[in-house]
Amino acid sequence: MIIFICGGSKSGKSALGESFSKNLHKEGELIYLATMKPTGEEDLKRIENHKKDREGTNFLVFEVLEDIEKAEEFIKETDTVLLDSITSLLANEMFKEKIIFNSEEKIIKGVKELSKKAKNLVIVSDYIFNDSIVYDSITESYRKSLGIINCNIAKLSDVAIEASYSLMSIYKGEEILKNEGLI
Template structure:
């Protein structure tokens, strides 16, 4: 079962995701996509690690800025062996999609290469999400509510993030929007065409 959680910066989405994880399993694997490009990011990452350590929940952190699909498949393979031995299965928390997308956009410089290579990576990620048999929580930022970025890469990022969020939310069983620390379950209140 995959769960999608989105929201703005500092909305409380990661905290909600971690709390959700603690309710569905006794241990977790945290796939962190953030790269420490500067000292401030290093401090943020350290703070997140400390918070997870101090939570009392058993987290295994894997830092994976690019190959998330492959890492998910590897985890599933390893955990399937554990399941066969009757061991408790972990929840997998991927935080976050927009940082993963940013990493790929920075890595791919040429625009034509960017679009085709990014499409391949997104397809691999979607496939790995759909085939994950364990509880999977995916965190992403909602970036389309702000101003239109003034530079081309910013506009590409905003557009790609919006499309990626739609695709991931569509294949997840549940989807939440977190605003001001308050989670709203989107699929539970979503409009359907049958209502017309």
């Protein structure tokens, strides 16, 4: 099963992803693919908060800051995988030594490979499209790439959810979640 969760900053999307992952996990490993590369104090605090949230869980945590397709090397077909987040993964891929445009194809391909390998894949991404600010061309390129990735993942997914204030709106796959006893 593939579950896609998208939401704004501090929307509860990561907690929701962790909850779905833990509830889906019946066999194999429970794997957390962490993608955030800290760039400042706020990022370090966020990473620490996520680590505290996972204390006492059975997550095996792997930091995969780029080349997400390589994660399939240690994932088995019985594993449940939480990929958190596409937003950070895109930033890491796009803003290396030089700006790499069109990183979305690589990420989409990598996610598809993971989805074929793992029994369950829960994917978290950000919704950054609801403001009316006109950004510079590089930021707009990033936003466009994230939009393309999110649309492709939503299409690939069995379930698509928007998280907002720790609530969820299910846009795809509500019946699947009910049948699995997840809602």
